[in-house]
Amino acid sequence: MFKSVYNWIDERLDVTPLWRDVADHEVPEHVNPAHHFSAFVYCFGGLTFFITVIQILSGMFLTMYYVPDIINAYASVDYLQHKVPFGSIVRGMHHWGASLVIVMMFLHTLRVFFTGSYKAPREMNWVVGMLIFFIMLGLGFTGYLLPWDNKAYFATKVGIQIANSVPYIGEYIKIFLQGGEIVGATTLTRFFAIHVFFLPGALLALLAAHFLMIRKQGIAGPL
Amino acid sequence: MAHGNKNEKVVYVGDSRVRKPGGATIPPDYTSFPGRSEAFIPNFLLKEWMVGCVVLVGFLVLTIAHPAPLGYPANPTNSAFIPIPDWYFLFLYQLLKYPWVSGSYVAWGVVGIPGVAFGSLLLAPFLDTGKERRFYRRPIATALMLLSLVSCYYLTKVSWDFYQHELEITGTIPEHTVREEKAREAAAAGKEPPSATKPAEAVELVDADNAEVKSIMEKAGCLTCHATDLKGQAGANIPALRGVGDLLTKEELAEIITNGKDKMPAFGTDLSAEEIGTLADWLAKQKATE
Ligand code: HEM
Numbered sequence: 001m002f003k004s005v006y007n008w009i010d011e012r013l014d015v016t017p018l019w020r021d022v023a024d025h026e027v028p029e030h031v032n033p034a035h036h037f038s039a040f041v042y043c044f045g046g047l048t049f050f051i052t053v054i055q056i057l058s059g060m061f062l063t064m065y066y067v068p069d070i071i072n073a074y075a076s077v078d079y080l081q082h083k084v085p086f087g088s089i090v091r092g093m094h095h096w097g098a099s100l101v102i103v104m105m106f107l108h109t110l111r112v113f114f115t116g117s118y119k120a121p122r123e124m125n126w127v128v129g130m131l132i133f134f135i136m137l138g139l140g141f142t143g144y145l146l147p148w149d150n151k152a153y154f155a156t157k158v159g160i161q162i163a164n165s166v167p168y169i170g171e172y173i174k175i176f177l178q179g180g181e182i183v184g185a186t187t188l189t190r191f192f193a194i195h196v197f198f199l200p201g202a203l204l205a206l207l208a209a210h211f212l213m214i215r216k217q218g219i220a221g222p223l
Numbered sequence: 224m225a226h227g228n229k230n231e232k233v234v235y236v237g238d239s240r241v242r243k244p245g246g247a248t249i250p251p252d253y254t255s256f257p258g259r260s261e262a263f264i265p266n267f268l269l270k271e272w273m274v275g276c277v278v279l280v281g282f283l284v285l286t287i288a289h290p291a292p293l294g295y296p297a298n299p300t301n302s303a304f305i306p307i308p309d310w311y312f313l314f315l316y317q318l319l320k321y322p323w324v325s326g327s328y329v330a331w332g333v334v335g336i337p338g339v340a341f342g343s344l345l346l347a348p349f350l351d352t353g354k355e356r357r358f359y360r361r362p363i364a365t366a367l368m369l370l371s372l373v374s375c376y377y378l379t380k381v382s383w384d385f386y387q388h389e390l391e392i393t394g395t396i397p398e399h400t401v402r403e404e405k406a407r408e409a410a411a412a413g414k415e416p417p418s419a420t421k422p423a424e425a426v427e428l429v430d431a432d433n434a435e436v437k438s439i440m441e442k443a444g445c446l447t448c449h450a451t452d453l454k455g456q457a458g459a460n461i462p463a464l465r466g467v468g469d470l471l472t473k474e475e476l477a478e479i480i481t482n483g484k485d486k487m488p489a490f491g492t493d494l495s496a497e498e499i500g501t502l503a504d505w506l507a508k509q510k511a512t513e
Pocket residue numbers: 041042043044045046048049050052105108109111112117118122125126127128129130131132133207210214218219220
C-alpha cells in the first residue's frame with residue numbers, strides 16, 4: 001500500500017534522487033565520534049540545528065497564548081507560565097533553548113575556525129554562517145522584550161540607547177526599533193513581528209543555503 | 224519533436240518530464256576519504272538520534288528544575304530597577320562602560336571595536352587566505368581568536384560581578400526571585416500564589432488629598448522609598464502603603480514609624496509624636512475593603 005503510493009508519486013515527481021542524495025552521503029571516519037572520540041566537535045553544527053528546531057516548535061506553541069500588546073503581554077506570559085498545563089515546560093524550553101543555541105552555535109563556530117574549515121572553497125558558507133550568527137543575536141535581543149516585565153523593558157531601553165549612540169544613523173535605528181518616541185506599545189508589536197516573522201524567515205533561508213552548500217561541497221577533509 | 228530519441232534520460236508522464244528510473248541514482252562513492260566511512264541513513268542518523276534523545280531528556284530536566292524567570296510587569300516609572308541584558312550581550316555592555324569608548328568616544332565603542340571584531344570574523348576566509356588549515360600552523364589567526372575569546376570572557380565576568388555587587392549594595396533581590404519566594408511562601412501556607420497582574424498595590428487611596436499628611440511625608444522622605452504613588456517597589460522589597468490599614472492597626476503603624484523595622488528607618492527623632500500620630504491615623508484609614 002505505502003509502496004504503491006510512493007511509486008505513484010515517484011513516477012510523477014521523481015522524488016527518489018532528492019532523498020537518496022541526503023541518505024547516501026558519506027559520513028567520513030574523521031568526523032564520526034564512534035571512531036575518534038575527539039570528533040565530537042563535529043556534532044555542534046547538528047546540535048545547533050537540533051536546538052533551532054526546538055526553538056521554532058516551542059515558539060510556535062508560545063504564540064498560541066502570547067498576546068503582543070502592552071496590557072496583555074505580561075498577563076499572557078504569566079498565565080502560560082502558571083496556569084496552562086505544561087506551559088512552564090514550553091516556555092522553559094524556549095527560554096533556556098535561546099541560551100543553549102547560542103552556546104552550541106559558538107562552539108560550532110570555534111570548531112569551524114580552529115579546523116580551518118572556512119578556507120577555500122568554503123568561504124561562502126562561512127559568510128552565510130556569520131550572517132546566521134547575527135540573526136541569532138537579533139532573535140535573542142528582540143525576544144528578551146516580549147515578556148514585558150521590568151527586566152525586559154529596561155534591558156531593551158538600554159539596548160536602544162546604545163543603538164542610538166551610533167554616529168549619524170543612530171537616531172534612525174532608534175526610531176525604527178522603537179516605532180515612536182518611547183519604548184512602548186509600538187516597540188512591543190515591532191519586536192514581536194521581527195522576532196516571529198522577519199528573523200526566522202531570514203534564518204530559514206540562510207539555513208537552507210548553509211545546508212545546500214555543505215551537501216554540495218561535502219564536509220572538510222581530515223587535517 | 225525529438226521524443227523518439229533512444230538516449231533520452233526522461234520518461235513522460237502526461238506532458239511532464241520525469242527522469243527515467245534505474246541507473247539515475249548514483250551509488251554512494253566512499254573513496255574520497257579513506258577509512259571507515261558510513262552512510263548517513265540509517266547507520267549514522269540512528270546514532271545521532273540516540274544522542275539527540277539523551278540531550279533532549281537532559282534539556283527537559285533542566286527546564287523542569289529551573290522554570291523560566293518572570294519578574295513583575297514593566298513599569299516605566301520605576302527608577303530603581305537595575306537593567307541587565309541577556310548574558311551573551313554582557314561583553315558589549317561592559318565594553319561601553321569604559322571611558323575611552325564612551326562619552327565623546329562612543330563611536331569607537333559601538334561601531335569601531337565591534338565593527339572591526341565582527342567584520343574581520345565575517346570576512347575571515349578572505350583575510351586568512353593561506354592553504355594551511357591546522358590552527359597551530361596559523362599563529363596569527365589563532366592568536367587573534369584566542370585573544371578575542373579571553374577578552375569576551377573577561378568583559379562578561381566583570382560585567383556580571385559588577386551586577387551582583389550592585390544588587391548587594393542596593394539590597395535588591397531580582398524580581399523573578401522575589402516572585403518565586405512569595406509563591407513558595409504562599410504554597411507553604413496553603414494559599415493561592417499572589418497574583419502579579421492584579422497587585423495589592425492597585426488599591427485606591429482613601430483621603431488622598433490630605434495636605435497635612437502630604438507635607439509630613441515629603442519632609443520625612445517616605446515617598447523616596449515607598450514611591451510617590453505609595454505603591455512601593457517590589458524589586459527592592461519595599462512594601463506598598465496603599466491598603467496598609469488592612470494589615471496593621473494604628474498603634475502598630477505608629478510603632479513602625481517611630482522605631483523602624485528591618486530596612487525601614489526609625490523616625491522617632493525626626494518627627495514629633497504628633498506628626499507620627501497624624502501619619503498613623505491616615506495610614507490606618509488606607510483599607511481596600513471599604
Ligand atoms: C543556526 C546555526 C547553524 C547551524 C544549524 C549550522 C549547522 C551546520 C552543520 C550541521 C554543519 C555540518 C558540520 C558540523 O556539524 O559541524 C555545518 C558546517 C559548517 N558551518 Fe554551520 N551552522 C550554523 C551556524 C554557523 C556559523 C555561525 C558559522 C560560522 C560563521 C558556520 C559555518 C560553517 C561552515 C564554514 C561549515 C562547513 C564546515 C566543514 O565543511 O567542515 N555555521 N553547519
